[in-house]
Amino acid sequence: MTKNSERAIDAKLTRRAFVGAAAATAAVGLAGCAPAATDEASAKDEGEGLAFTGEDEFADCQLVYGCCSPECQHHLLKGYVRDGKLVKVESGEVNESPACARGFARVEMCNSDKRLTKPLKLVGEKGSGDFEEITWDEAFDLIQEKLQYALDNGGPKSIMSQGGSGNFSALTSAFSTFVGWLGGGTSTSGNMCCAGIDSGLTPVLGQRMQLVRNEIANSNYIIAWGNNPVISMTGYFGRFQEMMDNGGTLCTIDPFLSETADKSQEWIQPWPGTDSAVALAMLKVVIDEGLTDEEYIIAHTTAPCLIDKKTNAPAFADPADDTTYQVYDPATKTIVAHDAAGVTPLLSVEGTEIANDYVTIYDLIKAEADKWGKEAVEAESGCSYDDIARIARDYANAEHAMIIQNMGGYQRTENAAYATATQVYLALFCGHIGHRGDGVYDACGSTTLVPGGSAYEANPDAVKNESIPVPCFGEWICQDKPTKINFMWIAQGNPVAQWPNTNSVKEGMKHIPFVVKVDMFLNASAMYADLVLPVTALFETPNVTHSARSAVISISEAGVTPPGECKTDLEITREVAKRFGLEQYFNEDPSVYIGRVLEPAGITYEELAEKKGINAWDLNPDYIAYKDGEFLTPTKKAHLWVQAWVDEGYPAIACHQRPEEHPLNADSELAKKYPLASVQRKTRSQVHTTFKNLETMLCMDGHKPNIYINTEDAADRGIAEGDEVTAFNDRGEHTGLARVTDHLKKGVVVLENGWEDTTASSSSNVTSNKWPTLGTIHCCNSTLVEVKKGA
Numbered sequence: 001m002t003k004n005s006e007r008a009i010d011a012k013l014t015r016r017a018f019v020g021a022a023a024a025t026a027a028v029g030l031a032g033c034a035p036a037a038t039d040e041a042s043a044k045d046e047g048e049g050l051a052f053t054g055e056d057e058f059a060d061c062q063l064v065y066g067c068c069s070p071e072c073q074h075h076l077l078k079g080y081v082r083d084g085k086l087v088k089v090e091s092g093e094v095n096e097s098p099a100c101a102r103g104f105a106r107v108e109m110c111n112s113d114k115r116l117t118k119p120l121k122l123v124g125e126k127g128s129g130d131f132e133e134i135t136w137d138e139a140f141d142l143i144q145e146k147l148q149y150a151l152d153n154g155g156p157k158s159i160m161s162q163g164g165s166g167n168f169s170a171l172t173s174a175f176s177t178f179v180g181w182l183g184g185g186t187s188t189s190g191n192m193c194c195a196g197i198d199s200g201l202t203p204v205l206g207q208r209m210q211l212v213r214n215e216i217a218n219s220n221y222i223i224a225w226g227n228n229p230v231i232s233m234t235g236y237f238g239r240f241q242e243m244m245d246n247g248g249t250l251c252t253i254d255p256f257l258s259e260t261a262d263k264s265q266e267w268i269q270p271w272p273g274t275d276s277a278v279a280l281a282m283l284k285v286v287i288d289e290g291l292t293d294e295e296y297i298i299a300h301t302t303a304p305c306l307i308d309k310k311t312n313a314p315a316f317a318d319p320a321d322d323t324t325y326q327v328y329d330p331a332t333k334t335i336v337a338h339d340a341a342g343v344t345p346l347l348s349v350e351g352t353e354i355a356n357d358y359v360t361i362y363d364l365i366k367a368e369a370d371k372w373g374k375e376a377v378e379a380e381s382g383c384s385y386d387d388i389a390r391i392a393r394d395y396a397n398a399e400h401a402m403i404i405q406n407m408g409g410y411q412r413t414e415n416a417a418y419a420t421a422t423q424v425y426l427a428l429f430c431g432h433i434g435h436r437g438d439g440v441y442d443a444c445g446s447t448t449l450v451p452g453g454s455a456y457e458a459n460p461d462a463v464k465n466e467s468i469p470v471p472c473f474g475e476w477i478c479q480d481k482p483t484k485i486n487f488m489w490i491a492q493g494n495p496v497a498q499w500p501n502t503n504s505v506k507e508g509m510k511h512i513p514f515v516v517k518v519d520m521f522l523n524a525s526a527m528y529a530d531l532v533l534p535v536t537a538l539f540e541t542p543n544v545t546h547s548a549r550s551a552v553i554s555i556s557e558a559g560v561t562p563p564g565e566c567k568t569d570l571e572i573t574r575e576v577a578k579r580f581g582l583e584q585y586f587n588e589d590p591s592v593y594i595g596r597v598l599e600p601a602g603i604t605y606e607e608l609a610e611k612k613g614i615n616a617w618d619l620n621p622d623y624i625a626y627k628d629g630e631f632l633t634p635t636k637k638a639h640l641w642v643q644a645w646v647d648e649g650y651p652a653i654a655c656h657q658r659p660e661e662h663p664l665n666a667d668s669e670l671a672k673k674y675p676l677a678s679v680q681r682k683t684r685s686q687v688h689t690t691f692k693n694l695e696t697m698l699c700m701d702g703h704k705p706n707i708y709i710n711t712e713d714a715a716d717r718g719i720a721e722g723d724e725v726t727a728f729n730d731r732g733e734h735t736g737l738a739r740v741t742d743h744l745k746k747g748v749v750v751l752e753n754g755w756e757d758t759t760a761s762s763s764s765n766v767t768s769n770k771w772p773t774l775g776t777i778h779c780c781n782s783t784l785v786e787v788k789k790g791a
């Protein structure tokens, strides 16, 4: 007999509901995994099996469309509504890939009895959970009073408005626009997600966003570098499978046997935070064995451009114009403009008559790669050189090859900017960018294909104040640095659970006199707020998603009756704005704001309202990222020497720098005390903390966090499979169940992202909040811990 957890709960599946296992999960949405529901199902299973009854039990329902838009794949979902209640969810018709179990769990999310229904005012200490219900009028009065206090006692810069990854739809962030109209508040800097791409790829290629997802199946060799698309890009993993079915190879670089590594033909396990050494070693193989695409490098990158040895900076023809790179023309033995017609410049000027004064950028990159020969890279990464060299050759020799970076876990390591950039160097040196089946990939969506507009009019005169780097949040807030923060508004994010070093974040929250949290649930951040406001959920909120994660532009309709007194983010902002005489910026009907977002793409509100979703590929069918080697930099070439890195105090050529918190720094006091490298992973039952509080999801992955530990490391600590264990360091503790495995590099433990201290124990209790780093990186995957048995 099938285990309860694996069985479809509702045996009476209709044809429409029977869209794979997902629909079964939709039915679970209302039932959860309560024994009563499963017992009933088991009776049905034994009696009727999964018979198709022919009845359409949802025929009487109204349909409502909505875009599932946490930081994920932004699927358009089709909801079935009966008597104002959401009863079923399916994947929308226009999606490029099927929606997932989390999307279907929106049934449980909408109907959850844990939903906030009324404004809550804190009456005890922050963190105590001691709240009392108040009316919206009282809530708005309180907000007005506290905002006025902030304006009178520190000005607009003493106000923070914090978003997050909970809802990427355009109308959600109204309050941040409102703070702009107050004059401009203080924001945070540093991307908690993928700062590696922001700081390592963007300056090289000129733009962060690239859409190469549609080319995955056309590739012959793909490296999933420190990311796990089976879980984090579920909808598109079929394309990787198709690539493999066509004879292509998937290679995963991950210290852990992730679900993707498990499906790959190649898997290497570097130490966390050593990916830049691995990439440079691969580059060395490619250069030494003549596998580079010289024609491409010369035509489309700054590799042949000259660096003046005296200044250590590019030899610009016009020092005031940083696009006037120069190269050496061997035909005329002269230095000429990088874009001079008919010139084939030298990639290396070693041994030429200008060698005393100049090197090329290529020479500098080669010197960096040369540091990572067999012995060095084996010692640093713990991987075999033969494996690294084979992967390098196979990648370079493949007709079409990709490096999938997405928003990979390696980007949440201290050297993430250079880890990303060295992978980009590798792709450029092999000419694997700008053609069908090629690419260096960062997750993206419709905004790459067609432009989008802003929903709300922003204050052009809003002051941009000094920001607070997220890793320093707690510390700076408590020191009133750079300014005293009097008021904080948090929507779409859950910083107490997701920002590094939870205890310091909690201290910061306590120090701010008035914190407002707008959410569907009383989560970890709401527990540290002075006022909690209930917001409407998907299917209850009008919105539009023209986004950075899906090629489909989607509408969100309000067809479900929200519980209690929930309001939309726009409605809440409108009322606050009214009290400050700024309601004119938020007074329109949502359809007007949706129309503004769509206008630059040539789409009207009415068209989207009718079609529900529009695939932007249809509007730009010939798009290929960096087609024909044209980049979005001022020179249109890929910039391999990066001034922005120098400006932050780091080298201009990407290199490997070992993270400070690392087991290889064996002499450091920290590594002696906390010898294990911990990294984080996403699971199928959450997008960060979103979904993780739903029974459906807890049934799927268990009610407690898993802590993966290598068999030998576990034995050394007397830990057995399933034991309750605690990962800890000076910052805090994270408790979970030991998963003892050989499929994890010795010396590394894997912690799960998305748990909150309100329901279990958050892994952010231990994560590193190191700062400064190049690009203000979230260093959660450069965290040392020790693990002990017991809670």
Ligand SMILES: Nc1nc2c(c(=O)[nH]1)N[C@H]1C(S)=C(S)[C@@H](COP(=O)(O)OP(=O)(O)OC[C@H]3O[C@@H](n4cnc5c(=O)[nH]c(N)nc54)[C@H](O)[C@@H]3O)O[C@H]1N2
Binding pocket: 071, 072, 165, 193, 194, 225, 226, 227, 228, 229, 231, 232, 233, 253, 254, 255, 256, 258, 270, 271, 272, 273, 274, 275, 406, 407, 408, 409, 410, 413, 679, 680, 681, 682, 683, 684, 685, 686, 687, 688, 750, 781
């Ligand atoms: N189901 C689900 N899907 C999601 C999300 C989610 O929370 N849940 N979140 C979305 C978002 S916002 C993001 S950013 C993406 C993240 O997508 P992924 O990057 O795929 O997710 P992670 O699980 O954080 O990390 C993937 C792998 O990185 C490995 N890793 C950690 N450190 C290192 C390192 O130093 N080097 C190498 N080579 N590997 C390392 C981990 O062992 C892990 O298996 O997923 C998106 N999709």
Ligand SMILES: Nc1nc2c(c(=O)[nH]1)N[C@H]1C(S)=C(S)[C@@H](COP(=O)(O)OP(=O)(O)OC[C@H]3O[C@@H](n4cnc5c(=O)[nH]c(N)nc54)[C@H](O)[C@@H]3O)O[C@H]1N2
Binding pocket: 070, 071, 163, 164, 165, 166, 167, 172, 192, 193, 194, 407, 490, 491, 492, 493, 494, 495, 497, 498, 499, 500, 518, 519, 520, 521, 523, 535, 536, 569, 680, 681, 682, 687, 688, 689, 690, 752, 753, 754, 763, 764, 767, 780
């Ligand atoms: N320990 C650890 N920390 C991490 C990571 C990790 O792997 N490990 N990953 C990092 C990454 S990659 C990312 S992207 C960040 C994500 O971190 P966050 O952006 O903080 O993500 P969530 O925890 O999902 O928070 C989203 C919140 O928005 C709420 N929400 C959803 N829709 C709406 C809406 O319409 N209106 C309002 N007002 N609220 C809404 C949800 O209920 C939820 O509370 O976390 C980072 N932090």
Ligand code: SF4
Binding pocket: 068, 069, 070, 072, 073, 074, 075, 099, 100, 101, 102, 103, 104, 234, 235, 687
């Ligand atoms: S959670 Fe992500 S993958 Fe799942 S339906 Fe929503 S957007 Fe799609």
Ligand SMILES: [Mo]
Binding pocket: 071, 192, 193, 194, 407
């Ligand atoms: Mo992320």
